[in-house]
Amino acid sequence: MKKAVLAYSGGLDTSCCLKLLEDMGYKVISVCVDVGLPEEELKEVEEKAKNLGVLKHYTIDAKEEFVKDYIFRAIKANALYEGYPLSTALARPLIAKKVVEIAKKEGAEAIAHGCTGKGNDQFRFETTIRMLHPNVKIIAPIRELNLTRQEEIEYAKKKGIPIPTESKKYSIDENLWGRSIEGGELENPNYIPPEEIYAWTKNPTEDKEEEIVEIEFKEGIPIKINGEELDYVELIKRANEIAGKHGIGRIDIIEDRIIGLKSRENYECPGAILLIEAHKALEQLVLTKDELMFKQIVEEVYADLIYKGLWFGALKEDLDAFIDKTQERVTGTVMLKLFGGSLRVIARDSPYSLYRQEMVSFDDKEINQQELAGIVKYFGLQDVLFRRVK
Numbered sequence: 498m499k500k501a502v503l504a505y506s507g508g509l510d511t512s513c514c515l516k517l518l519e520d521m522g523y524k525v526i527s528v529c530v531d532v533g534l535p536e537e538e539l540k541e542v543e544e545k546a547k548n549l550g551v552l553k554h555y556t557i558d559a560k561e562e563f564v565k566d567y568i569f570r571a572i573k574a575n576a577l578y579e580g581y582p583l584s585t586a587l588a589r590p591l592i593a594k595k596v597v598e599i600a601k602k603e604g605a606e607a608i609a610h611g612c613t614g615k616g617n618d619q620f621r622f623e624t625t626i627r628m629l630h631p632n633v634k635i636i637a638p639i640r641e642l643n644l645t646r647q648e649e650i651e652y653a654k655k656k657g658i659p660i661p662t663e664s665k666k667y668s669i670d671e672n673l674w675g676r677s678i679e680g681g682e683l684e685n686p687n688y689i690p691p692e693e694i695y696a697w698t699k700n701p702t703e704d705k706e707e708e709i710v711e712i713e714f715k716e717g718i719p720i721k722i723n724g725e726e727l728d729y730v731e732l733i734k735r736a737n738e739i740a741g742k743h744g745i746g747r748i749d750i751i752e753d754r755i756i757g758l759k760s761r762e763n764y765e766c767p768g769a770i771l772l773i774e775a776h777k778a779l780e781q782l783v784l785t786k787d788e789l790m791f792k793q794i795v796e797e798v799y800a801d802l803i804y805k806g807l808w809f810g811a812l813k814e815d816l817d818a819f820i821d822k823t824q825e826r827v828t829g830t831v832m833l834k835l836f837g838g839s840l841r842v843i844a845r846d847s848p849y850s851l852y853r854q855e856m857v858s859f860d861d862k863e864i865n866q867q868e869l870a871g872i873v874k875y876f877g878l879q880d881v882l883f884r885r886v887k
C-alpha cells in the first residue's frame with residue numbers, strides 16, 4: 498500500500514489534493530497542525546477529511562511549541578518583512594516538521610501539500626521537508642496539474658468535495674501570530690478593503706477609550722501583561738485581544754513574493770505589533786548604540802530568511818546565537834498607550850538600563866564638560882581634511 502501524508506487545512510486546495518492523491522493510487526493520511534485555529538474549525542477539518550475517505554487523520558496541537566520556539570524568536574528578532582510580522586511564514590516550518598514526523602512514523606513514501614506554483618508556501622514547505630526528511634517524495638498536485646481555481650471547482654464537484662460558499666470571498670490563513678486575508682477584489686491594489694475583511698481588529702475610528710497596557714519581558718520574551726503572568730498561548734491571545742480592541746495591527750501592503758511577483762496583502766496582527774513595538778522600546782533602553790545598529794541589520798536578514806522558509810537553515814541558526822546573546826539584558830517593563838488604531842510607548846524600565854538620568858541632567862559633575870573640549874575639537878578630523886583637500 499502506497500501511503501502519502503498530506504498537510505491538510507480543510508480548504509478547497511487541500512481537499513482536491515486529497516482526492517488527486519487517491520487518483521494517483523495513494524492511501525492518504527491527513528494531518529492538520531493546530532497553530533491557533535478556532536476549536537470548531539479543527540473539528541470541521543477532521544470531519545471533512547474523514548468524509549473524504551482518508552486512511553487516518555491527525556490533529557496535532559502545536560500551539561505551545563509555536564509560541565515558545567517560533568513566535569518568541571520572532572519577537573526577539575523584531576521580525577518584520579516589509580512591515581509584515583510573518584505570521585503565515587513563521588508557522589510553515591513547524592507545520593512541515595510535524596508532517597515529517599507523521600510521515601516517518603507511518604512509513605509513508607510521500608508527503609503532499611496543496612500549494613500552488615505562485616505563492617511562497619511551496620518554498621517553505623518543500624525546503625523544510627527536504628532538510629528534515631531528505632529522501633521522501635514530495636507531491637504538489639495543484640501545482641503539478643497547473644490547476645486554475647475554476648478547474649479545481651469542477652473537479653471538486655465531481656468528487657463530492659464541498660465547494661466554498663459565496664460568503665467565503667477571501668482566502669484566509671490564520672494562526673496565533675496573525676490573520677492574513679487575500680483574494681477576491683483585494684487583488685486589485687487600488688481597491689479599498691471593506692470593513693468585513695477584519696475579524697480580530699475593531700474599526701479604529703470607532704474606538705472610544707484609550708487604554709494603557711504594561712508588558713513585562715524577561716530576556717527578550719514577554720512574560721506578563723498588566724502584571725499578570727500568563728502561559729505562552731494565553732499571553733499571545735491576550736495581546737491580540739487588547740490591541741485588537743483598539744484597531745491596532747491592520748496592515749495593507751504590496752509585498753514582494755519569493756518568485757518576484759508583487760502581491761497585495763492584508764493582515765491583522767494586533768498582538769504581534771504590540772509585542773514587537775514594546776520589545777523594541779526595551780531594547781532601546783538596554784542595548785548599546787552599536788548593538789542596536791548591528792542588530793537591525795541582523796533583523797532584516799533574519800526576517801528575510803523566515804519569509805523564504807529557511808528556518809531550519811544554517812544562517813538562521815547562526816543569527817539565533819547572536820540574537821540570544823543580545824537578549825540576556827532585555828528584561829524589564831514597557832508601558833504603551835493604545836488608541837484609535839495606533840500605539841505609543843509612554844514608559845520603560847529595566848535593571849539593565851544604560852540610561853543615566855544624573856549624567857544627562859545639567860547638575861551632575863561626573864562628566865566634566867571641560868574634558869569634552871578636546872574630544873569635540875578633533876571629532877570628524879577626516880572630514881575637515883576632506884574639505885581642505887577639496
Ligand code: ARG
Pocket residue numbers: 583585586617618668669670677678679752762
Ligand atoms: N503572503 C503571505 C505569506 O506569504 C501570506 C499568505 C497567506 N495565505 C492565504 N491564503 N491568505 O507569508
